[in-house]
Amino acid sequence: NAGVTQTPKFRVLKTGQSMTLLCAQDMNHEYMYWYRQDPGMGLRLIHYSVGEGTTAKGEVPDGYNVSRLKKQNFLLGLESAAPSQTSVYFCASSYSGRDYNEQFFGPGTRLTVL
Amino acid sequence: GENVEQHPSTLSVQEGDSAVIKCTYSDSASNYFPWYKQELGKRPQLIIDIRSNVGEKKDQRIAVTLNKTAKHFSLHITETQPEDSAVYFCAAPNTGNQFYFGTGTSLTVIP
Numbered sequence: 001n002a003g004v005t006q007t008p009k010f011r012v013l014k015t016g017q018s019m020t021l022l023c024a025q026d027m028n029h030e031y032m033y034w035y036r037q038d039p040g041m042g043l044r045l046i047h048y049s050v051g052e053g054t055t056a057k058g059e060v061p062d063g064y065n066v067s068r069l070k071k072q073n074f075l076l077g078l079e080s081a082a083p084s085q086t087s088v089y090f091c092a093s094s095y096s097g098r099d100y101n102e103q104f105f106g107p108g109t110r111l112t113v114l
Numbered sequence: 115g116e117n118v119e120q121h122p123s124t125l126s127v128q129e130g131d132s133a134v135i136k137c138t139y140s141d142s143a144s145n146y147f148p149w150y151k152q153e154l155g156k157r158p159q160l161i162i163d164i165r166s167n168v169g170e171k172k173d174q175r176i177a178v179t180l181n182k183t184a185k186h187f188s189l190h191i192t193e194t195q196p197e198d199s200a201v202y203f204c205a206a207p208n209t210g211n212q213f214y215f216g217t218g219t220s221l222t223v224i225p
Binding site: 031033035040041042043044045048050056058059090100102103105106107108 | 120123145146148156157158159160163203205207211212213214215216217218
């Protein structure tokens with residue numbers, strides 16, 4: 001049981017390049033989330049999904065796109081990277097239900113945009 | 115949207131003393147309040163959570179209290195140990211399935 005995994009762990013991009021971050025979970029969770037973490041700003045929600053085939057915008061969605069084609073995977077895309085997107089990106093998943101539940105986080109992806 | 119404020123941003127305590135971290139939230143419909151611990155270079159992990167139908171929850175040296183009227187909740191760590199040193203985050207959901215996190219408290223326990 002791997003829990004939540006993220007690939008890659010590190011990446012350096014040049015301004016204007018594109019990339020996709022992959023998040024996978026093997027806990028059969030319905031809800032998945034993408035956050036970015038910057039010093040002094042906590043975790044900010046980029047996009048989230050409440051089930052396969054669904055996505056929704058979070059607090060800071062601009063410059064990112066997501067897809068949830070399979071229940072276990074949640075992809076985060078950067079079409080044209082900017083230095084402001086330098087950050088640590090965390091994916092999380094949680095069991096859905098009438099009540100909220102614990103979010104399980106992946107190990108993070110450290111992205112640097114030059 | 116939700117707005118979660120967390121204080122203090124840094125906290126240093128002597129080993130064995132207690133630590134208290136406070137968060138306030140704005141969405142009165144919020145009904146679930148988790149606390150996460152993040153060690154340096156690691157992922158956030160849940161340490162305790164509370165739902166709006168109770169006022170306090172304890173798990174060994176950790177407790178969380180909730181005041182729904184005042185819209186604030188607090189994390190209490192007693193008999194602190196060096197391994198408690200980490201960044202702690204509170205969070206609260208809004209009615210749209212989104213979670214808002216506080217900006218974090220860096221706790222240092224001095225041996």
